[in-house]
Amino acid sequence: MQIEHFKVQNVKCGGCASNIQNGLAELNGVDKVEVNIESGEVDISGEKLDRQQLTEMLSRLGYPEV
Numbered sequence: 001m002q003i004e005h006f007k008v009q010n011v012k013c014g015g016c017a018s019n020i021q022n023g024l025a026e027l028n029g030v031d032k033v034e035v036n037i038e039s040g041e042v043d044i045s046g047e048k049l050d051r052q053q054l055t056e057m058l059s060r061l062g063y064p065e066v
């Protein structure tokens with residue numbers, strides 16, 4: 001298993017966490033997404049994760065990396 005860690009902007013509430021979880025769940029290899037609303041940290045676990053793809057999806061959803 002692989003884990004990719006991000007710190008992103010604009011996470012304000014549980015709705016934001018859901019947006020991130022649902023958006024990233026569509027990507028290949030993503031198994032689990034944990035979002036810390038207070039810190040804006042996102043931990044993504046899965047197989048063969050493509051960090052570039054994850055970064056782009058986070059930006060597209062409105063939560064660019066810090």
Ligand SMILES: [Cu+2]
Nearest residue numbers: 012013015016
């Ligand atoms: Cu929100």
